[in-house]
Amino acid sequence: MSQTVDVGTPPAPARDERVARKSPLARLMTRPEIGALAGAIVIYLIFFIVAPPFRDVNSLASVLYVSSTYGIPAVAVALLMIGGEFDLSAGVAVTSSALVASMISYQFSANMFVGVLVALVVALAIGFINGYLVVKTGIPSFLVTLGTFFMLRGLNLAITKIVTGNVGTNDVSNIAGFEAAKKIFASEFSIGGVNIRITLLWWLLFVIIATWVLVRTHIGNWIFAVGGSAPSSRAVGVPVNKVKIGLFMTVGFMAWFTGMHILFAFNTVQSGLGLGNEFIYIVAAVVGGCLLTGGYGSVIGAAIGAFIFGMANQGIVYAGWNPDWFYFFLGALLLGAILLNNFIRLRAEASR
């Protein structure tokens, strides 16, 4: 550092560089979801080239469908992770909701919507219990929800067996209200020969609402603050406990929604379903740029993460690769997407 500094002509007191306006491109590059978007584009192109059936618009529609079944819970899981917590019970809570709705309506021969509403109450209660235990005991949410994960897994099986005598629920497709509920949760329609599932529209809607809440409302600020540092947010008056419990209940809501989709798409529910999906929701959020430590991330990113997972999952089949290697390829694609994501984020941060 042997530069001569010209002290004679001080620079004009321009605007502080910290608040300087950046070019739109530079601002775009610092968005948390940009790395995930790049990963999604690369994986899409790979399959577009190697798998001819993947090019069909209908194939894209079915990839988007699978992505939406991961993406809907991932919306809430991403919010929760930004708020600094985990929920390992989300995957089985999906199954719990579907089981409750189906058994209530079947056993009481009640209108389908009765079961749907009771299931919503149960799902929100699961979220509330998770959140309440986390904020009241101070035990990490990873452990609390691990406990509720196993408990729900046991309840799903035990209660289903007590109520139905079997390990799956009875067919509810001829119960009054089923068709109407199916229209809401599991219908499909065709636009220009492309078969669109309604979950895709719900997914988009949930992503838009959650993004709006996150970036445009004070609740969004609270979520970021709580995830960044709970004690300091409490010190400045953020209702930390309410925010966290609310986030867990949001996960419960999305689990309920996904459970209703599964019930109305398949008419019956097996009590052992959903195991391992909690992990996929977290993967979607993390691939989409959410930090495991909380305080940073985006819902749009989580949506892209779910899309990456769905694409890798289905693309391997469309490509006709050896099925024995399926999980190897899946892992390699995810790792590739995460590496690309990291690379782009580091570049973006360096250029800031």
Added chain:
Amino acid sequence: MIQLRRHPLRVVLLALLFAAAACSSTGGKQEEAPAAGANAGKANTPEMTVQMVTHGAPGDTFWDIIRKGAEAAAAKDNVKFQYSSDPDSGKQATLIQNAIDSKVDAIAVTLPDPPAIAPTVKKAVDAGIPVVAFNAGIGNYAESGAMSYFGSDESLAGEAAGKRASEGGYKNLLCVIQFQGQVQLEARCDGVKKTFTGKWQKIYVNGADRPSEQSTIAAKLKQDPNIDFVVTLGAPDALAAMNAVKDSGSKAKVGTFDFNPQIPPKITSGELQFAIDQQPYLQGYLSVDSLWLYKNNGNILGGGQPTLTGPFIVDKSNIDVVGKFAEGGTR
């Protein structure tokens, strides 16, 4: 906090009130047929304890039917029936050891992974506890010391499915495996391959996630539009495969292994070509009943030879007989 805590309870009460006022005019339990299943009287032999140790995953329909068969025999034979299971063979061996330690009167086991489990079975036999094997381990039960075997041969069952598909004139078959790395599932698909005369291929799907399973099968049907027959290895998977066929616009037909209450209507309607049943109810029933016979009369069912409970093919021709029992959850 109080407000938050009280709120859900109020909603529950409201929902229950609503439930009372909103009964469905169609469907549900009100239309249920009376329960099926075999019920006999009760023996006056002294009570004995039978421990069943399987590799079944909790919550699986198939294992539930085995248990129902075993419980029916136990009720009739004055047997105290206990059930434990773990899909992990090391843990299954531990469960057998637990049974030996608690000095049960007899043990019924599955042998999915004989090298891991047979040594513990031998210990039980050495401790003077009679053991029968069922469901898995047809080639190894005798050397483990088990006196009888009740079950189907997975390869034979696969061969029956492959033969059936060939006879139907199908040329390009897809075998769907719902869990990776399970010997008996691979044996089924390999059996299908052995007797199927056309092109054979397989695919792995996630059996714990219906939407993903359905879409993966649909993706495969699009990737290879020549596939004209799909074989699934479990009953719930058959329902996913039938949906996938509809989704992908494929003309493929579906056949499956195993049975559950949703299968008979699909066979009656022609959406499903056949179901290969290995009669799990019978496997559970015979395991308990044979141990009771041995204890009380020294009989060995099958005389040391394996007793086959399948493959039994259910199709349109015999669905009327079998279907009503399946709906009661005992077939």
